[in-house]
Amino acid sequence: MNRPMKLESDEKIVSxxxxLFEIFDGIQNVYFGNxxxxxxxxxLVSNKQINIEKSFWFSKARIDMASSVLIVGESDESSIKxxxxxxxxxxxxxxAFQKLSA
Known part of the structure; x- marks a missing residue:
């Protein structure tokens, strides 16, 4: 990552x-980044070709290891593959994601 991200006072980086990430949040997009x-x-931070920063906040979350899909939030509308x-x-x-979302 080229620049530091802004963290909240009680937030810490875990991993x-x-x-290459495929994101679906109502629109399907593919990004290369962190x-x-x-x-x-x-x-998600992508500064290759386009600059994008996107946060997927989670209060409830689950993971589907079989298809490598991380689903955040309470519905399937916000997912990262x-x-x-x-x-x-x-x-x-x-x-690490499973431990945080348990």
Whole structure:
């Protein structure tokens, strides 16, 4: 990540991945960038070709390991599907996400 992200006072980074991500939040988009897991949200930063920053805050969350889909929120409308990992340990990332969302 080239620049620091703004964290809330009680927020901490748990894990990070860099790679290609497919996002569906009513519109389907594909980004290459960083996916950062904090104790409160999934944060996507993409500065390759287009600049985007997107936070997926979660109060309730679940994970579908079989299809590599991270679903945040209370519905399937906000989901992140990891298509390919460039840097980072996806297994560690999903285990950390499961612990936070339990």
């Amino acid at each position: 990070c991945l860099e790679g 996916l950062i897991l904090t104790n409160k949200r999934l944060y 990891v298509k390919w990992i460039y840097k980072g340990n996806f297994h560690h990332f999903t285990q």
